[in-house]
Amino acid sequence: MKVLNIQLIETAVVVGVYIISYFLTKNLINNVLKNTLLQRGRRKMIVKAINLLNLLGAIVIVAAIWGLKQSEIALFASTILTALGIAFFAQWSLLSNITSSIILFFNHPLKIGDCIEVLDKDYPFSGEISDLTYFFVHLKTKEGEIITIPNSLLLQKSISIIEKKSSS
Secondary structure: OOHHHHHHHHHHHHHHHHHHHHHHHHHHHHHHHHOOOOOHHHHHHHHHHHHHHHHHHHHHHHHHHOOOOHHHHHHHHHHHHHHHHHHHHHOHHHHHHHHHHHHHHHHOOOOOOOEEEEEOOOOOEEEEEEEEOOOEEEEEOOOOOEEEEEHHHHHHOEEEEEEOOOOO
């Protein structure tokens, strides 16, 4: 077989293993964490983080299959990190939103399904938390609108929990 054919087969195997591990990891983590006291939203974030690590591992393996040297991978990674550093400096709110999502995850009583009211003197609003992501909290209002609130802003505002969803 030609080298190109072997590389294509190896890449297909890595992609296949990644897809299988994606679903296995998702199911395994959800089944294991259902027995704990973690809420569904927190389990969802853990699954996202582990799948991101799996994706990065698959990318590194595919890069090695196609013959990238470690020095080239390191140069590429340092270039990407430098660009991200500049982007974070220019858009500091991105970094603060990621940090805020970690704080919300570990130290805030908000959960998916809770009804909250953001107590802002200029524009108060309320709704049910439909999703917690790395950058935004999504609220669904009584009218059916979806409001996205940056995580950093949510930590700066006073919040009243109108109705707590029972733990599941």
